[in-house]
Amino acid sequence: MNFDWSYFWAQLLTPSGAFLTGLGLTVFMAVSAQILGSLLGLLIAFARLSPRAPLKYAAASYIWIIRGTPLLVQIVFIYTALAAANILRFNDITIGPVTFPGNVQAGILALAINEAAYMAEIFRAGISAVDKGQSEAAKALGMPPILMLRHVVLPQALRIILLPIGNQFNIMLKNTTLVSVIGVSEMLLVTETINSATFRTFELYSVLGLYFLLLTSLWNLFMAWAERRLALTRKTPRALALEPAH
């Protein structure tokens, strides 16, 4: 086996500035796409649960199309195909010292549009799983639908769907690598670039894998904390203290 340990350690512990920028871009895209996708997904879930047929079928079609086609195709479609057809071109946006490249905008948008379809189904499952008596009690007190969702239904649904949401962001972190096909210099594309100059493929891709493992592991820790915290509100700390010791 030909493995250059010193090169591996150098790349792992003292990564290049380009790689670190790529790491930042990976996290930035994943977080923004997850937030956008969750908000859009929530709206689609409401539409899907609506008694109004046009809304319901529009939401169902969205979910059907987005989940039925590959994410990679969607990314190329939104950035390259729309531009080729002169429908939509993503231009760089510069605000002060920061430039927001067109392909990053398109990448985040494509990831968010894709995520929204999956989040919509997760939200729908969570909302449907909340006991109907809860919303009836809110209605009977005179709460309009928005307040009922905000204070009663969504907080309870969120607890139910915490684990699937954790899964989704884990997948999102890794799916950002697909945006490399439209030239976004996230971690994978930076690695490919370095590799084309050095041909240390084994070492470089090992480092890349480890960095993703680091990101997903940090996310796992956060989810474990969130799970404990949300489970706690089910019982007051006082009640837990009163429970017999094991």
Added chain:
Amino acid sequence: MTAPDDLLIEATGIEKWFGPLKVLDRVDLIVRRGEVVVLIGPSGSGKTTLLRCINHLETIQNGRIAVNGHLIGYRQSNGKLVPDREANIARQRRDVGMVFQRFNLFANMTVLRNISLAPSLLRGTPKPEAEAQARALLARVGLPDKADAYPAELSGGQQQRVAIARALAMQPAVLLFDEPTSALDPEMVGEVLAVMRDLAQSGMTMVIVTHEMGFARQAASRVVVMSDGRIIEQAPPETLFTAPEHPKTRALLGAVLR
């Protein structure tokens, strides 16, 4: 449209179907301010459905229901009744409190928040004031030390008393009770009925669906008997329980009083 001052609920010609099944058949019901009306009848007779129509948790297909002189769930348009806007329905429900068979306390919040949430969100009561009022109501239902508990930590009877306090916090004109003791263990029925008896004595207008005939006899100002979606008889309890007129009432009372 103004109602005579003491007229609180006015339901006329209510008809409702669940698919092909007619569950309410030309029902007329009037409830005056301060009255305690108890609805009894065999299961499937439509009493719970009628109660749920009063705050529009169920739609009706015919007839009209007015609370405090205002139509609920529907509005008049060119002489016809059309479904009202959700926001208007929500506003009208604020004057009609409801207590459910299965309590339905909000599982994600403390007892205090369960009671103070609606007044602070919907009536604009400042939070400290809403909480002080909630504590006073908790004392009134005999649970002054449960403010910080979560519903899951309470017994059924305690949960139902909190549910009553929650409904009272909106200072409704009328309270509806849907079989409030049917989901309780027998030893907890008494504590809930005691709270309801206190309310009745304080002059609260109440409409109660129940199988507790002892309670009906003591606390009701009028007992309404339903069968097959119709009101077949109504009278003050002393008359109804001693000299029921309708044969079905006699059969019903014979079955439950034995």
